[in-house]
Amino acid sequence: MKTSTAYHCAAAFCLSILSVNQASAHWLYVSNEKDDTISIIDSETNEVINTLDVGERPRGVTISHDFTHLYICASDSDTVQVMRIADNRIVFELPSGEDPEQFALHPDNKHLYIANEDDAIATVVNIETRQVVAQIDVGVEPEGMAVSHDGRYAIVTSETSNMAHWIDTERQEIVANTLVDQRPRDAEFTLDDSELWVSSEIGGTVSIIDTESKEIKHTLNFEIPGISKDRIQPVGMELTTDGKLAFIALGPSNHVAVVDRSTLEVIEYVLVGRRVWHMVLTPEEDKLYTTNGVSGDVTVVDVASLKAEKTIKVGRYPWGVAVLPKEHIPQ
Amino acid sequence: MKVEHSTNIGRKEPAGAIAQRMGSWSLGQWIAGAAVLLLGSTNVLAQGALHVNILYVEQRIERPPVLSNLISWPEDAGLQGASLAIDDNNTTGKFLGQNYALESIVLEPGHLENEALEQIRQTLGAGPRLVVLNLPVELLKQVAALDEAQDDLLFNAQAPENTLRNADCSANLLHTVPSRGMLSDALAQFFTYRRWREVFLIEGNRDGDRAMATSVRRSLQKFGLPIVEDKMWIEDADMRRNASREVPVFTQARKYDVVLVADEDRDFSEFILYNTWLPRPVAGSAGLTPVGWSAVIEQWGAAQLQSRFGKLAMRDMTSRDYANWAAIRTIGEAVTRTESDDTQVLRDYILSSDFELAGFKGAPLSFRGWNGQLRQSIQLVHAHAVVASAPVEGFLHPVTELDTLGTDQAETLCEAFDF
Numbered sequence: 062m063k064t065s066t067a068y069h070c071a072a073a074f075c076l077s078i079l080s081v082n083q084a085s086a087h088w089l090y091v092s093n094e095k096d097d098t099i100s101i102i103d104s105e106t107n108e109v110i111n112t113l114d115v116g117e118r119p120r121g122v123t124i125s126h127d128f129t130h131l132y133i134c135a136s137d138s139d140t141v142q143v144m145r146i147a148d149n150r151i152v153f154e155l156p157s158g159e160d161p162e163q164f165a166l167h168p169d170n171k172h173l174y175i176a177n178e179d180d181a182i183a184t185v186v187n188i189e190t191r192q193v194v195a196q197i198d199v200g201v202e203p204e205g206m207a208v209s210h211d212g213r214y215a216i217v218t219s220e221t222s223n224m225a226h227w228i229d230t231e232r233q234e235i236v237a238n239t240l241v242d243q244r245p246r247d248a249e250f251t252l253d254d255s256e257l258w259v260s261s262e263i264g265g266t267v268s269i270i271d272t273e274s275k276e277i278k279h280t281l282n283f284e285i286p287g288i289s290k291d292r293i294q295p296v297g298m299e300l301t302t303d304g305k306l307a308f309i310a311l312g313p314s315n316h317v318a319v320v321d322r323s324t325l326e327v328i329e330y331v332l333v334g335r336r337v338w339h340m341v342l343t344p345e346e347d348k349l350y351t352t353n354g355v356s357g358d359v360t361v362v363d364v365a366s367l368k369a370e371k372t373i374k375v376g377r378y379p380w381g382v383a384v385l386p387k388e389h390i391p392q
Numbered sequence: 393m394k395v396e397h398s399t400n401i402g403r404k405e406p407a408g409a410i411a412q413r414m415g416s417w418s419l420g421q422w423i424a425g426a427a428v429l430l431l432g433s434t435n436v437l438a439q440g441a442l443h444v445n446i447l448y449v450e451q452r453i454e455r456p457p458v459l460s461n462l463i464s465w466p467e468d469a470g471l472q473g474a475s476l477a478i479d480d481n482n483t484t485g486k487f488l489g490q491n492y493a494l495e496s497i498v499l500e501p502g503h504l505e506n507e508a509l510e511q512i513r514q515t516l517g518a519g520p521r522l523v524v525l526n527l528p529v530e531l532l533k534q535v536a537a538l539d540e541a542q543d544d545l546l547f548n549a550q551a552p553e554n555t556l557r558n559a560d561c562s563a564n565l566l567h568t569v570p571s572r573g574m575l576s577d578a579l580a581q582f583f584t585y586r587r588w589r590e591v592f593l594i595e596g597n598r599d600g601d602r603a604m605a606t607s608v609r610r611s612l613q614k615f616g617l618p619i620v621e622d623k624m625w626i627e628d629a630d631m632r633r634n635a636s637r638e639v640p641v642f643t644q645a646r647k648y649d650v651v652l653v654a655d656e657d658r659d660f661s662e663f664i665l666y667n668t669w670l671p672r673p674v675a676g677s678a679g680l681t682p683v684g685w686s687a688v689i690e691q692w693g694a695a696q697l698q699s700r701f702g703k704l705a706m707r708d709m710t711s712r713d714y715a716n717w718a719a720i721r722t723i724g725e726a727v728t729r730t731e732s733d734d735t736q737v738l739r740d741y742i743l744s745s746d747f748e749l750a751g752f753k754g755a756p757l758s759f760r761g762w763n764g765q766l767r768q769s770i771q772l773v774h775a776h777a778v779v780a781s782a783p784v785e786g787f788l789h790p791v792t793e794l795d796t797l798g799t800d801q802a803e804t805l806c807e808a809f810d811f
Contacts, residue, residue, distance in 0.1 A: 160699075179699055181483050201483045202696050220693065221721075221750065222484035223728075238487045240728070244693070244750040263750035289793060291755035313754075 087343055088385040089350050090131055091359055092119035093376025099133065099144075100359075100375040102350070104343060104384075107361055107371050113149055116142050121163035121206075122381040125188075126170040128389035134161040134175070134381075141175060141186070147391045156193050158184035163381075165206040165215065167230060174215045174228070176203035183217045183226075185233055195233035199226050205259070207248040209272070218245035218259055225259050225268075227275060237275045241268045246296045247339075252304065260295035260309060267295055267309055269325075281309070281320060285330050288314045297339035301346050306364070308349055310337040317351060319367055329367045333360035338379070344386045352379035441489045444481075444733045446720055447515065448474050448496040449535075450526040451508055456598070458659040465710075470526045470549060471496065472705035473713025477720030479704070481727075490727060492720075509534050516540040520735040524719045526550040526712065536562040545735040545742075547719035550712060554607060557763045557799050561806035566742065566764040568722065569715040572604055574798035575682040576611035578770035578782035579652070579675055581796070584615050585784045588649035588673070592621040594642075594664065596677075600656035601625075608652060608676070621645045625660060639667035652676045679774060682782070685714030686773045691781075694752040718751055718766060722759075725749050743809075754781065755794060763806040767794040 086105030093100060097119060101111040116135025123132050124146075131144040134157070141155040141164065158177040161184070165174050172194065175184045183203055185195040200222025207216040208230070215228040218241075225248060227237040242264025249258045250272075257270040267281040283293045294312030300322075301307070307320040313336050319329040334353025341350050342364070349362040352375075359373045359382070450470055466472075474494055481492040497515060499508050512535050516523070520543040525532055529551045536546055541564055548556065548567045557571050583591070591612055595605035612619055626642065643651060643664070651668050653676040655661035661678035673679060687698060687708035697717075701709040709717075726738045726747065741747055743764070748756035753769045760767060772780045783793040795801070801811070 178696055179703075198483075198486075200487065201480045201700075202693070219484075220696075221480055222487070223725075223750075224484070224487060226487070235487070243748055243756055263756045264748065265756075291792065291794075 085387060086390075087387050088390055089341065089359070090122050090124070090383045090385065091350075091352060091375050091379045092122045092133065092381045093357075094118055094120055094354070094378035094380040096376035096378070097135075098376050099131075100379070102359060102373055102375070104348065104350075104387075107373055109373065109375060111149070112376065113144075115144070115151070116140060116154075120380045121161070122383045123164060123166055124383045124385055126166065126168070128385060131383065131385075132164065132166070132173065134164060136160050136162055136178070141173065143188075146385065146389070153191065155186050155188065155191055156184075157186065158182060158193070158196065162204060163206045165208045167208050167215070168210065168212045172230070174206050174208060174217070176206050176217055178202050178204065181219070183215075183228065185215075197226075197228060197233060197235060199235070200224050200238075205246050205248040207250055207257070209250045209254045209257075210252060211254050213254075214272070216248040216250075216257060216259075218248050220244045220246070220262075223261075223264075225257065225270065239268075239270050239275050239277065241270075241277070242266045242280075247298045249298045249300055251300055252302050258298055258300065258307065260298055262294040262296055262312060265290060265293050265295065267298070279325055281325060281327075283309070283311060283318050283327060283330075285311075285314055285316055288316075296337070297351075299340045299342050299349060301342065301364075303346075308340055308342075308362075310340055310351060312336055312338070313355075315353075317349070317362065331362050331367055331369055333362065333369055334358045334372060339381050341382045341384045343384060350382055350384070352382050354378050354380065441491070442485075442727065442731070442733055444485075444490060444492045444522070444723065444727055446474075446478070446492060446494055446723060447521055447523045448494055448526075448716070449499075449512055449515075449523060450497070451499045451528060451531055452501045453528060454501040456657055456659070458657055460658070460662055463658050463662070466705075466707055468705065469710045469712045470716045471498070472701070472707075473549075473709065473716035474524060474720055476701050476704050476713075477717040477724065480700075480717075480721060481724035484724065484728060488728060488731075492724065494720075505531055505534075509538075513538050513540050516544055520544055522723050522733075522735060522738070523547065524549050524716055526716070529553045529556065532556070532565075533560055533562075536565045543735060545723075545739050547722070549715035549719050553603065554799065557765050558805035561763050561808050563764075563808040564739075566719075566722075566739075566759060566766070568718040568766045569712070570684045570768060570770060571765060571798045572607035573611065574765075574768075574770055575684075576604070576607040577614070577797045578682040578772060578784075579608070579680070580611040580615040580617060581782050581784040581787050582680070582772055582780050583612075583617055583650060583675075585780075585786065589617055590620045590647060590649045591617055592623075592643060592645060592648040592651045592668075592672075593619050594623055594625055594651065594653045594655075594661075596625050596653075596655040596657075596659065596661075597627050598657060598659075601654045604656055604676075605654040608654060620648050625655070635663035635667050639664055640669045643667075643669040645669065648672060650675055653678055675772075680772050680779055681774065682770050682772050684711040684768065684770065685709060686711070686771060686778075688773050688776060688778055689752070689771055691778070692752050692754050693750075697752045718749070718757065718768075721751075722747075722749055722757075722766075755792070760795070760801070762801045762804050762809050762811040763799065764809060765798060767792065769794065770797060 089102040091100045117137035121134040133142040141157040160179040162178040200219025202220035205218035225239045242261035244263035269279040297310040299308045309318040316330040335355035517540040653661040655677040751757040787796045
């Protein structure tokens with residue numbers, strides 16, 4: 062591995078920090094789509110402390126609920142790689158179906174729902190047995206994936222069919238479809254699962270869908286002075302657990318919209334890097350990390366002041382980002 | 393006259409893929425869907441089935457011989473793009489109780505125009521139809537003017553003539569293929585942006601070349617770029633042997649920033665590159681080329697469309713495939729949103745400001761209400777990369793920057809549309 066030396070140095074450095082200031086920093090795992098690597102950022106120094114070689118065209122990344130493994134959609138390798146966080150080794154690969162782009166982990170920590178973009182299917186994999194449990198036909202170009210916090214529904218958005226498909230996780234079948242605006246990307250449930258938020262990249266909107274009726278109950282629109290409406294393309298979303306704020310990455314407009322969820326008004330547009338794609342909140346929800354695909358960097362946004370604080374250079378075309386809380390960082 | 397006439401056109405497809413597609417229509421899903429109550433406007437489930445038949449009409453043309461051995465046009469350009477869009481519509485439609493079928497009429501080259509027209513007339517006579525046309529301009533105009541076509545919704549996926557978007561426009565005819573004006577405006581914007589101000593124009597000897605050169609002159613004038621040399625190509629030059637001798641002499645001039653070649657069949661333009669008197673970039677039909685689509689486009693999620701197309705057609709997707717794909721996806725999107733297959737309802741919706749289509753070219757696609765042209769960005773490409781996308785940053789418009797390309801509302805000569 063080309064980065065092994067760097068890794069050992071970085072690890073030694075981290076250990077010394079940990080011993081002084083016990084685990085004050087989280088780690089952020091950023092997938093670099095065009096470099097076939099994962100960058101690890103330390104949230105204390107906001108610097109890249111390690112770069113790992115992974116499969117081809119890594120996109121979606123997520124961490125297991127017990128914080129021991131990182132799952133990586135290696136799209137062009139047609140596999141989901143499972144990396145052990147303790148030693149950064151790829152310990153096995155999951156059968157994912159072709160061209161996996163994004164996935165979501167069921168609360169049971171066992172079932173992974175994977176969008177297979179090229180094949181118009183969603184694959185459900187049991188991580189323990191490493192077997193495909195089900196393959197479900199969905200619309201053209203499945204993209205966004207979400208599982209409700211109560212585990213009842215898995216959502217797939219299909220970009221060309223413009224739908225959110227509701228999969229009943231008991232039966233592994235579609236039970237409803239909600240038509241949204243053009244090119245739906247990300248899907249997120251609110252903490253109480255009463256609402257599903259779906260961003261539409263080309264439609265330029267976010268649909269807030271009532272879980273009970275599966276109907277759109279509100280549509281968010283965005284407007285940034287001096288930026289053409291065509292460039293405002295909502296992609297990734299993060300909702301705070303206190304129910305107060307929502308962050309919407311607006312792609313090539315290079316801004317993140319901050320929505321007050323009590324009024325559903327945009328209260329701020331934060332300028333970040335170019336073509337902002339996905340985001341993650343730290344466990345305290347005091348900082349937001351955004352991946353900026355075109356500029357090849359990650360922006361740190363302070364949640365209290367809603368100001369961009371720092372830009373961190375990573376690999377080419379950073380895509381996904383996941384956070385490892387400090388108490389789970391390997392010693 | 394040889395006519396290929398088939399319904400639900402067959403494609404080269406592995407048996408497994410067909411089985412899988414049939415599997416995707418499984419009853420289980422419909423039943424599962426029906427089990428959920430409360431069907432609403434956005435929560436959509438399979439309800440009353442809607443069968444949408446789309447007619448694909450193509451007049452094949454004999455391409456004149458060209459000098460390079462490497463330049464060829466796939467025989468199924470257009471039809472494969474249409475097939476892919478039918479597949480895309482069906483994948484979406486199965487959740488909505490809609491299905492789409494393609495009926496095709498492909499007329500072989502070398503028969504009389506009135507025979508072709510008669511064949512098309514008979515097909516269009518059977519009630520209102522949704523039709524995608526791949527026809528040369530004269531035949532296209534006659535088809536659009538047929539009495540039998542007045543209740544139809546026609547899409548032009550091939551003819552780039554500017555006149556079709558102006559004086560010769562027709563209310564039942566929309567255009568998904570970019571006009572020549574959109575392509576030449578894209579080049580002129582890029583020249584302006586790069587400050588390639590003085591243009592050496594070479595016009596080929598065929599009809600298409602003449603039309604392209606006319607469009608280019610208009611665009612250069614519109615963006616204030618002077619043509620410092622304007623020359624007709626040497627008709628009998630053998631460029632494969634003699635390019636290095638002919639071209640420098642032909643392009644001898646004191647000053648120019650770029651050479652623009654109008655050679656739509658790509659007969660000689662490839663041989664202009666690197667042979668010009670002054671070391672200058674070449675654009676137009678060779679070098680930097682404006683296109684509606686190209687295999688090199690991979691931004692905006694286009695890589696997915698490219699790979700879906702590659703699996704289906706076993707070749708790269710061309711601009712004509714894209715224009716056919718866009719026409720049939722437009723129909724699919726309009727049927728999905730209006731839950732209707734009535735040509736008038738669809739036309740009204742497609743021309744309204746509510747319509748938009750994600751077309752893998754950045755900004756959403758929509759139609760110009762004053763002449764039925766599909767608004768779309770134009771990519772400036774060379775063999776292996778996208779160089780730029782027009783509208784080029786900085787060219788502004790009060791409504792949408794996409795309308796900086798081609799004929800705008802204020803200047804259109806089209807009167808058939810109520811706008």
